[in-house]
Amino acid sequence: MAAIIYQKPKSAMQSGRALTDHWILEFEQSEARRPDPLMGWAGSGDTQAQVRLSFPDKETALAYAEKHGIAARVHKTPPRALKLQAYADNFR
Structure with missing residues (x-):
C-alpha cells in the first residue's frame, strides 16, 4: 500500500483560505480504472x-502512516505568491 500526503489546496471557487491548513492522506490506485460495460463509467x-484521511499537521499524518506500515510520499506545498495589483493597473 502506497499513499500520498499533501496539504489541501484552496479551491478555485473560494477566495479565503478556510480549511487549507489540513493535511490529507490518500492511497494510490493499485489497479487501473476500466469502463463499466453497462454504463460506461470509469x-x-x-x-x-x-x-x-484528514490530519491537522504533516507530522501526525506521517506518524499514522508509519504506525500502520504505509509507504507514504509527502508532496511539498508550493509557496504562496501574492499578485499585488491595483484596480488602476487594468487601464494601463
Whole structure:
C-alpha cells in the first residue's frame, strides 16, 4: 500500500483560505480504472482509492502512516505568491 500526503489546496471557487491548513492522506490506485460495460463509467475494484484521511499537521499524518506500515510520499506545498495589483493597473 502506497499513499500520498499533501496539504489541501484552496479551491478555485473560494477566495479565503478556510480549511487549507489540513493535511490529507490518500492511497494510490493499485489497479487501473476500466469502463463499466453497462454504463460506461470509469471504475475499479480498488476500494482503498476511495479513502481520504484528514490530519491537522504533516507530522501526525506521517506518524499514522508509519504506525500502520504505509509507504507514504509527502508532496511539498508550493509557496504562496501574492499578485499585488491595483484596480488602476487594468487601464494601463
